Every structure is written in C-alpha cells, then in structure tokens.
Amino acid sequence: MPNILVVAEHFNGQLRKASRSALGAAGALAARTGGQVSGLVVGYRVGGVAEDLAAHGIPVAVVDLPALTHYLSESYAPVVAAAARAAGATWVVGAATAQGKDLLPCVAALMGGVCATDAIAFTGEGQEVLVRRPMWAGNVLADVELRGEIKVVSIRATEFAAAEKAGLPGSVKALPVAVDESAIRTRFIAFAGSGGDRPDLTEARVVISGGRGTNGDFSEIEALADLLNAAIGSSRAAVDAGWAAGDLQVGQTGKVVAPEVYIAAGISGAQQHLAGMKGAKVIIAINTDPEAPIFQVADYGVVGDLFEVLPALRSLVAASQKQGT
Numbered sequence: 001m002p003n004i005l006v007v008a009e010h011f012n013g014q015l016r017k018a019s020r021s022a023l024g025a026a027g028a029l030a031a032r033t034g035g036q037v038s039g040l041v042v043g044y045r046v047g048g049v050a051e052d053l054a055a056h057g058i059p060v061a062v063v064d065l066p067a068l069t070h071y072l073s074e075s076y077a078p079v080v081a082a083a084a085r086a087a088g089a090t091w092v093v094g095a096a097t098a099q100g101k102d103l104l105p106c107v108a109a110l111m112g113g114v115c116a117t118d119a120i121a122f123t124g125e126g127q128e129v130l131v132r133r134p135m136w137a138g139n140v141l142a143d144v145e146l147r148g149e150i151k152v153v154s155i156r157a158t159e160f161a162a163a164e165k166a167g168l169p170g171s172v173k174a175l176p177v178a179v180d181e182s183a184i185r186t187r188f189i190a191f192a193g194s195g196g197d198r199p200d201l202t203e204a205r206v207v208i209s210g211g212r213g214t215n216g217d218f219s220e221i222e223a224l225a226d227l228l229n230a231a232i233g234s235s236r237a238a239v240d241a242g243w244a245a246g247d248l249q250v251g252q253t254g255k256v257v258a259p260e261v262y263i264a265a266g267i268s269g270a271q272q273h274l275a276g277m278k279g280a281k282v283i284i285a286i287n288t289d290p291e292a293p294i295f296q297v298a299d300y301g302v303v304g305d306l307f308e309v310l311p312a313l314r315s316l317v318a319a320s321q322k323q324g325t
C-alpha cells in the first residue's frame with residue numbers, strides 16, 4: 001500500500017496554511033492510490049506544530065533538534081529523506097512555497113526519487129495516478145507520470161482545499177534522526193520579513209495589486225490595504241520599474257495567490273500575471289482601458305482611473321466599517 005508523507009511547514013511556531021492544503025492534496029492522492037497519509041514536522045520546539053498537524057487525524061513524526069531551528073535545505077533535506085525512508089514513504093508531498101520549492105527537489109535527489117513540482121490535481125487510480133501541473137504560464141496542463149519508486153510532489157496550495165481537523169487526533173512520535181552539522185556549508189544569518197505588518201501575500205484574504213497604471217504611486221493601494229488588512233502585490237512591470245519589491249510580484253515568475261478577493265489596479269492582465277492570481281475567489285479589476293484583458297477574468301470591473309476609483313472604494317469601505325456591516 002502506498003505511504004504518503006506530508007512534509008509540513010511552519011512559521012513562528014504555527015503550521016502554515018499551505019501545509020493544510022498539502023494535507024488536503026495528500027488526502028486526494030490517498031483516495032486515488034488507496035494509500036495511508038502520515039505527517040512530518042522538522043524544526044526546533046515544534047511540538048505544538050506537530051500536535052496541530054496530528055489534529056487532522058494522521059500520525060505525525062517529529063524531528064525536534066536545535067540544529068534545525070532555522071530552515072536550511074542542507075540540514076532539512078537529509079532529515080526529511082531519512083524520515084521518509086523510516087516511514088516507508090512512496091510519495092512525499094509538500095506545498096510549493098518558497099521553502100517547498102527549495103526543499104522537495106533536494107529530498108527527491110537524496111532519495112533517488114522523481115519529482116513533480118507545482119501539482120494542481122491528480123488523475124487516474126492506483127498505480128496509474130498522474131500528476132497534473134501547469135506549463136507555459138498555465139496555457140498548457142501536463143499530466144505527468146512519475147516513474148520511480150519514490151515520488152516527490154510539491155503542490156500548488158491554491159488548488160487544493162485545506163484539510164479539516166478530525167474528531168480524533170493522530171499520534172505524535174519523536175523520530176531519532178541526527179543532523180551532521182559538519183556537512184552543512186551554509187549558515188542562517190537573519191530572516192528579513194517583507195511587507196512589514198501586512199499579512200503574507202500568499203496567505204492574505206485580500207490582495208490589492210498595482211501595475212504600470214499606478215505610475216509608481218502605490219499610496220492609494222496602501223491606504224485601501226490598511227483599511228482591509230490586505231496584502232499588497234504587483235505586476236512584473238511595476239517590479240521592473242523599481243516601484244515595488246520583487247517579492248511582491250504576482251504571476252508566473254512571481255507568487256501564486258488565491259485570496260478571497262484580488263483587486264488588480266492598473267494591471268492589463270497579461271497571461272503571465274493571470275497565472276499567479278486567476279485562482280482568486282473574487283477578482284476586481286480597475287483599468288482605464290475597457291478592452292484590457294484583465295476584464296475577461298474579473299468578476300467585477302471598473303473602467304476608470306485607479307486614482308479616482310480607489311479613494312471612492314476606500315470611502316465606501318470606511319463607511320460600511322463604521323456602520324459595522
């Protein structure tokens with residue numbers, strides 16, 4: 001029977017939302033392969049994260065060592081590979097976050113396995129399960145057959161529903177895996193978070209993105225984001241112009257987001273941008289050009305100048321917040 005190991009990610013002592021989606025993906029995979037799902041938490045003082053993961057009704061192995069305080073692929077990948085071997089895992093699943101994109105291919109290489117990144121669905125049954133992944137900015141979907149005993153998959157968290165907690169929690173067991181610190185040639189120095197007090201771009205409920213149409217002035221976007229506790233994103237044009245930081249870029253070569261509401265202000269809606277946000281539940285586009293392609297994917301569109309529309313929207317939001325609606 002296939003064993004599916006979910007590698008959980010955590011930040012500030014909390015299980016990441018994307019890992020709950022990875023667990024949801026593992027559940028979908030288990031339904032197709034008839035496999036069993038278990039979880040893995042790697043880090044230091046991560047007992048709470050392991051308990052949280054186990055609350056989804058799966059057995060969880062935890063490797064808790066001071067040497068794993070900060071994520072480094074050099075220290076984490078051998079630990080995950082050892083834990084996957086100990087679990088007899090044939091599938092290793094994690095979220096395609098910045099960390100997952102770094103870690104999972106290393107795990108596949110260490111285990112002599114095969115790897116598919118950015119999975120958005122599984123198809124087929126039993127031994128014939130295929131991994132569906134986007135190519136060419138989502139213009140092509142490939143169903144990939146993973147020929148290998150160990151299959152490592154990173155999943156796009158926006159495409160899988162987060163797993164729900166179960167009535168009965170699973171077990172949590174410490175796994176005795178050592179870290180060979182002498183073999184680690186990279187060193188964690190500092191973590192520089194971006195976005196200040198704003199929510200993480202990939203986890204925020206509301207994202208407001210600005211493009212070339214902002215002409216470099218994000219002040220109206222920031223003001224509305226403050227009001228809605230939203231994350232700020234941008235198109236690549238705004239990043240290339242130096243108006244927004246690179247880690248705010250949404251799209252094929254930026255971040256993939258699926259918030260409840262995505263507001264695109266002064267963004268034309270190029271395919272490469274859509275690749276990063278078309279999974280949003282509600283898309284609102286503000287653009288002066290009625291022919292802008294963004295309107296084809298928008299649920300609500302306003303043809304107008306963002307410097308007039310955003311302040312008007314802010315007044316409406318402020319008024320409704322005042323009324324408590």
Ligand SMILES: Cc1cc2nc3c(=O)[nH]c(=O)nc-3n(C[C@H](O)[C@H](O)[C@H](O)COP(=O)(O)OP(=O)(O)OC[C@H]3O[C@@H](n4cnc5c(N)ncnc54)[C@H](O)[C@@H]3O)c2cc1C
Nearest residue numbers: 211212213235236237251252253254266267268273288306
């Ligand atoms: C390999 C590759 C990867 C790429 N990856 C990405 C990616 O990850 N993310 C990404 O975003 N792009 C990416 N791009 C670039 C992409 O093709 C577009 O060039 C880019 O998305 C355009 O950004 P934009 O919509 O801000 O600018 P534009 O296409 O110039 O659109 C600006 C829009 O603003 C509107 N506008 C102007 N003034 C106002 C105003 N005052 N109020 C309201 N609307 C106004 C205009 O009508 C226009 O529609 C990639 C390209 C390539 C080749």
